[in-house]
Amino acid sequence: MQLLLLSACAADVPNASAKLPNVRILATGGTIAGTGATSTTTVGYTAAKVGVDALIAAVPELKKVANVSGEQVFQIASESMGNEHWLALAKRINTLLAQPDVDGIVITHGTDTIEETAYFLNLVVKSRKPVVIVGAMRPSTAISADGPINLYNAVILAGSREAVGKGVLVMLNDQINGAREVTKTNTSTLDTFKAPELGLLGYMQDNRPHFYRASTRRHTAESEFDVSALTKLPAVDVVYGHANANRVAIDAYAASGDQGLVYAGPGDGSLAAAVRPALSEARRRGIVVVRSSRVGQGIVARNGEANDDELDFVVSDTLNPQKARILLMLALTRTTDTREIQRMFYDY
Numbered sequence: 001m002q003l004l005l006l007s008a009c010a011a012d013v014p015n016a017s018a019k020l021p022n023v024r025i026l027a028t029g030g031t032i033a034g035t036g037a038t039s040t041t042t043v044g045y046t047a048a049k050v051g052v053d054a055l056i057a058a059v060p061e062l063k064k065v066a067n068v069s070g071e072q073v074f075q076i077a078s079e080s081m082g083n084e085h086w087l088a089l090a091k092r093i094n095t096l097l098a099q100p101d102v103d104g105i106v107i108t109h110g111t112d113t114i115e116e117t118a119y120f121l122n123l124v125v126k127s128r129k130p131v132v133i134v135g136a137m138r139p140s141t142a143i144s145a146d147g148p149i150n151l152y153n154a155v156i157l158a159g160s161r162e163a164v165g166k167g168v169l170v171m172l173n174d175q176i177n178g179a180r181e182v183t184k185t186n187t188s189t190l191d192t193f194k195a196p197e198l199g200l201l202g203y204m205q206d207n208r209p210h211f212y213r214a215s216t217r218r219h220t221a222e223s224e225f226d227v228s229a230l231t232k233l234p235a236v237d238v239v240y241g242h243a244n245a246n247r248v249a250i251d252a253y254a255a256s257g258d259q260g261l262v263y264a265g266p267g268d269g270s271l272a273a274a275v276r277p278a279l280s281e282a283r284r285r286g287i288v289v290v291r292s293s294r295v296g297q298g299i300v301a302r303n304g305e306a307n308d309d310e311l312d313f314v315v316s317d318t319l320n321p322q323k324a325r326i327l328l329m330l331a332l333t334r335t336t337d338t339r340e341i342q343r344m345f346y347d348y
């Protein structure tokens with residue numbers, strides 16, 4: 001009887017007999033740290049209110065799965081995440097992961113731009129150690145708030161051998177997604193994070209990760225991008241394509257000094273009659289133009305809807321416009337050669 005009880009306990013948590021991993025939690029705000037007026041408030045709450053120590057204290061089970069310590073790096077809603085936040089976060093992560101006493105990192109983050117921060121870090125973190133970004137769709141004060149279970153799963157994942165070398169991971173709703181493919185697909189439901197075309201990487205179940213696939217693209221330790229000496233990133237903006245399109249935004253961004261523009265075109269990144277000359281002029285002024293798509297799935301075909309060779313444009317492959325902006329910014333830190341930048345869009 002006693003033996004049975006002992007084995008039940010050991011199966012209850014991972015690493016029950018092994019040394020616990022050291023996981024650092026970097027808190028940035030978001031709904032996971034949000035508070036509402038009542039326990040039934042799930043919209044109209046205030047994001048970024050609860051500090052990292054309170055987030056950790058709310059999940060006492062964390063102590064059984066890792067040695068956790070927390071750091072409040074920012075306290076913002078993620079729609080206000082900016083390039084300067086990313087540079088600070090990446091530098092802090094690279095410093096921590098270079099320490100032998102840090103086995104993995106968890107970042108608590110708002111969900112609106114979680115996919116962008118994840119992809120940025122996927123390109124600039126210089127380590128194979130796990131980096132897991134976690135958020136929540138319900139504020140911490142809500143009935144059945146999803147933050148605590150997501151944080152618990154994220155800490156296990158960040159301390160796991162299985163997550164080593166997988167690139168930056170996004171952990172919500174018991175599902176593990178990769179930074180390059182994941183996107184927010186629903187404004188408010190718990191199952192919002194999906195990789196609709198290329199699939200999720202795995203699940204968290206029974207206190208451990210179950211992986212079924214991994215990204216084939218370059219990331220983290222294999223990436224050529226290095227932000228250690230950077231204090232800002234090149235100015236790159238996204239212009240959204242639609243029927244009745246005009247060139248006002250393109251001209252304004254070009255005049256503002258942008259170094260790059262991503263066009264979120266309809267369909268296969270097609271260019272309306274008013275848009276094509278505006279982007280072509282921007283390119284002739286030295287701005288690097290990336291043709292992407294607002295569709296959300298599929299490859300933007302080079303020399304398909306536009307003659308990219310002639311226009312000297314780059315295509316985004318399967319990257320959505322907001323992630324194409326990130327890769328273009330980092331590409332521009334190294335080169336303005338469009339052939340080289342196109343190579344990067346096929347590599348990452």
Ligand SMILES: NC(=O)C[C@H](N)C(=O)O
Nearest residue numbers: 030031077078110111112
């Ligand atoms: N669910 C959330 O986290 C949404 C919030 N607006 C944020 O991104 O910070």
